[in-house]
Amino acid sequence: MKPSLQLKLSQHLALTPQLQLSIRLLQLSTVELEQELEKYLLENPLLERDEDEFSAPQEAVEASPMSGEAAGEQPAVAEVAETGELAEAGEGGESPDGFDETWSSEGSYPGSGKDEDGDAQEVQAATTSLREHLLWQIGLMALPQRDLVLVQCLIDALDDDGYLTASLAELHELLPPEIEEEELQVALKRLQSLEPTGVGARSPQECLALQLAALPADQTRTLALTIVNGHLDLLANRDFARLRKITGRDDEALRAAHALIRSLNPHPGAQYGATDIRYVTPDVVVRKIRGQWTASINNEAYPRLRINRLYADILSRQRGSGLAGQLQEARWLVKNIEQRFDTILRVAQAIVDRQRDFFEHGDVAMRPLVLREIADTLGLHESTISRVTTQKYMATPRGVFELKYFFGSHVATDSGGACSATAIRALIKQLIGAEDAKKPLSDSQLSEILGQQGIVVARRTIAKYREALNIPPVNLRKTI
Template sequence: MKPSLQLKLSQHLALTPQLQQSIRLLQLSTVELEHELERYLLDNPLLERAEDYALAANAPTTGDGEIAPRSDAPAEPSESASPDEESWLGEEAAYLRQPGSFDEDDDDYHDVQAASISLREHLLSQLGLMTLSGRDQVLVGCLIDALDDDGYLTQALDELAESMPAELDIAAEELQIALIHLQHLDPTGIGARGLQECLALQLQALAPDATRNLALEIVHKHLELLGNHDFQKLKRLTGCDDEALRAAHLLICSLNPRPGAQYSTADIRYIMPDVVVRKLRGQWTVNINSDAFPRLKINSLYAQILARQRGSGLAGQLQEARWLIRNVQQRFDTILRVAQAIVDRQRQFLDHGDVAMRPLVLREIAETLGLHESTISRVTTQKYMATPRGIFELKYFFGSHVSTEAGGACSATAIRALIKQLISAEEPTKPLSDSQISEVLGQQGIVVARRTIAKYREALNIPPVNLRKSI
């Protein structure tokens, strides 16, 4: 073949650095965005935070790329607002006026105080008051160090004895005695080697009576049957009647299967909502959460210096700072548009709850706003909406649908809510099976297969029918 020259025309998409930054900021969560902005603030001297900044949501940018403060502060509840609107609006207005106060006003947040003393410290303080020899105190201390967060001793005594220094010459029998001392400490049930022993220790600490003795027998011999709710077989093996078994069952359920958990420090993660939904004059509207909106501006001193010295090396950093401020603003504008579009389609959910959730897919929002589905996917991932019904990830409002006999569609979220309602209202002695739930929904015009009911029930962490049955 002879070499030849050919001219070929083609189109391709070139992402500018500004567009790449915009896409990256859009997919970040609020926490990740803060970390990213901290990096920019350290690297770029022209960029700084505006501490006394007004609410910047939907604010226009100035000629220098700064976000201009808004003059339309959140309005107080109007006289025409209904009482329920006023209560919600009043709380939200207070939080918008006071940065950082959202967690304090919202009822969904509860004060969770970390344990002031660890399980190990609690047990060692009691050990110091016991009249034991020095060797016995050391052995009990070793067992305390071997407990897990729930207060269980998961390692066998033989293994513990072998793992200790040989010069101590510790036998498993000595550890057995030390374990008895440990199991007499508070909280009751500590140092158990399994659930059965943990429950038995707590029952043995109670005053003997018929109910306690029956409960102890069940825990020692028939705990698996109790877990499977096989009450008929339990009555046959123990020779008790319904009333006695019911009392023993309630007593066992009142015990603490994790006695050491109350001293564990929980890993608590708080969610900062990106947008807040409120009802004003009968309409659900969305506003950017001022606490989630980063307040950035151009450093005026450096900007003045740069204006006088055109050849300064800070010109590139000035342009980068302007891009960042505009892209942050665009990020929240896009989140606001998407959130409002979601709220417009899920008004019934906000009014009536999960049972009124309508089917919704990303494509529907994308077509409404003239955006790509991938953009909607980025916006709805790890972005949260605060509503009077709680805080939800934006993705929560999207879901598959199930056809109805009338030719309509019912969302999977609504079906899960209906399943939860049916199970909560069922008779404890005759719980509904998955097939029966399917039949009940079918009578309401919602055709759902039994296996789909089982899948939704498991997603709700609801046990099967045999485990929900009570005496």
Template sequence: MKPSLQLKISQHLALTPQLQQSIRLLQLSTLELNTEIERILLENPMLEREDGEEGGAEAVASVEQAEATRHEEREERDFAEIRESSGNGEDADFEPAVSVDPPETIDAAYEAASDDDLGEAAEWRSEAGSRNGGDDDESDFQEFQAAATSLRDHLDAQVALMALSDRDRALVRFLIEALDDDGFLDTPLEELLELIPPELEVEVDDLQIALRYVQHFDPVGVGARSLQECLTLQLRNCPECSARSLALQIVDGQLELLAARDFVKLKRRLGCNDDGLRAAQDMISRLNPRPGAQFTHVEPRYIVPDVIVRKTRGRWGASLNPEAMPKLRIHRVYADILQQNRGSASALSGQLQEARWLIKNVQQRFDTILRVSQAIVERQHQFFDHGEVAMRPLTLREIADELELHESTVSRVTTQKYMASPRGVFELKYFFGSHVSTDTGGACSATAIRALIRQMVAGEDGRKPLSDATIAEMLGQQGIVVARRTIAKYRESLNIPPVSQRKSI
């Protein structure tokens, strides 16, 4: 066949740049949205924040000028008072002598002073403190407070206080550098010895001695090579008592039985009674299995809620958080320039259109979040009144059908978006979940079942904890049919140990 050209008409879905930006902004979290907006503000001069910053420089300058004028007036008034007190007028020589008035004169002057005079004096002292570097001292203190001490710095400070030879001091610091974040020495001494140059003639015994020094440092238990050695070091640092001796025996060879809570076999092997075993268990439970973790600096993760839930006139409602909404506007100066020079600034015309798209898409994003949040609040109002046990089963499809949105849009809205309520801050995804059928033909939310399991375990008898089968039977008596495997899955998601590990003496 000969090649030929054909004209064909078809329909296909095309995403415009405006629609692509709207979808991208919808799936961003609040922090990511602010980062994206900051990037666009740097690239697009037609966009600015509406934070009332217009005329801010002039206002600051006028305030500073007024403060300077007031300060000069106070100084002139103070010098005038000094000249008058000298008794010779303005031409008198200033005597640098210090005179102390009688107490009754001072009290009388204090009582005669007006509130304005005292306020001005306090303000003058405040200004003098700021001129003397008070703000710098405060900022330095804040920076000092923000600086976190690491485990290695804490141990190095203790090494500096010890009377050691240069060789031993170097070996101790070498072992300190080999510790992990929990304070454990995971690498065997033989492997560490291979890292030391042979010409230094260091042996394993030298590292053993250096390790003993490290194990006597604070926090107690640092430098241990295993959990058993860590607990043993801490127990040896405790006062001598019968519980300490029994705890050392448990840690030395019966730690697995204690973890399995096989108290019957423990009492038979150790030859102790319930009270002695309970005291030893309490002592072991108070030990720190990760002595170096307290020096680990964890960056806090801050959450800015997008929606705030309040109860007004007996009804729960959602409203947008004004602190999370960026206030944007078109830059008036550049917009006026563009209007006066139409057709000569094509680049600015495109940036003006992009700025309008961004403002519209940001507003549409928060409107969609508010609609979805309000629909969730109306469906889950029992949760805000009674807690997790009253959570209703809810799916993304139900909200999408109610608001006439696509299910993927609801999924984007509920991801990394948070709701602040009197019961806490929750991600919007939290209110969705699977359900379990009941005897009456209804459905119970998985979140409510987890809350019931947590309540049952919290109220159980420690000597006879509830098994998964027993919990399933108790839920069945309430009309909630749940299999034992489902109970086990929910229990593990709540970080509740199995029945064998919940048993107490």
């Protein structure tokens, strides 16, 4: 075959560097954006922080009809701790054993950080580890060096909750041959006498029993010890009928013992662990202005950047400088940051416009919403809406929420309308919160009640939503 030349026309999508930068900045969270900008500031001498008095860019402010007023009245919003308001949390988590949820959902326990001294305990947890706290206590004891070393070995074997996960026999094998196992048992007794009470336990039952043993003796404590030592599984399963039969005590006595057990701390060492607190800076602030819910950019989240005028003037007089590319990069970055927040504000305002009932009445009024609805309204692609709503947060009078929190599937109603999954979960939470604790509502009963309100939800769907809310099943919610 002879070689020949052929012309062929074809189309292909090419992303310019500026477009690639725009997409990358849009999908970053506020924290990630700050980290990215720090890198640019170190590498590009033409870029600098703008320390002058700051206000949101005009392009972003004009995205909503009343946003000019919102921007003028908008205060700086400090970093907000990420709480359960970012998701549907608030109830205690259900543990595999079936009874840990008792302590996390009701009441408080010594050292839980939920009392008046919570702030002081947070500081202590952040500055003192459990090991340091225990070593400080045994340092005050007049113990022989041999006994002191054995207690230290047991302290080193504790987990973060203060439990001794290895058996004494296993630990004995790791020690020199001249150490007797009885010496370890004595060391364990010394360890279990330290604060916090319950430390050094080898099981939840032993941990609770140690705490009960430290309380003043009375009939309630005696009954609680009996339940903890031999019938904790019945209490976890709310089998009060068998407990009455086994203990021979009436409902009032069992109720008092149950309340005492719930006041204990099954994780005595947890208060000394490192506190993992995540912080977010809301990108958008929502407030009601003259009867209208309006979104505005949070000034604290908006980066204050500008082009260095001195270098820019020098470059304007010198052609062919090696810094020309960095000048163009700096201009692109400043422009794309403005575009990023403009897009975030437009999407946020569109969400607010569609979820006004949520801001007025809460989760029960959340309407179904999908990405395509916002994309069609703003003339953007669904992928752009997805990037905007991920890891971007909105500060509202009802809490701080990720933008994607306002999107959800829908369930058809008898009237031909639709109800959002978020609203259904809120209704389930309300119904369970108002139920008779002696006769809690089953999933089937919850399904029937919602059906009477025109919301058709299967029992399995109710169970799925209930589990998503960390609400235990009916048998674990029953009380005496």
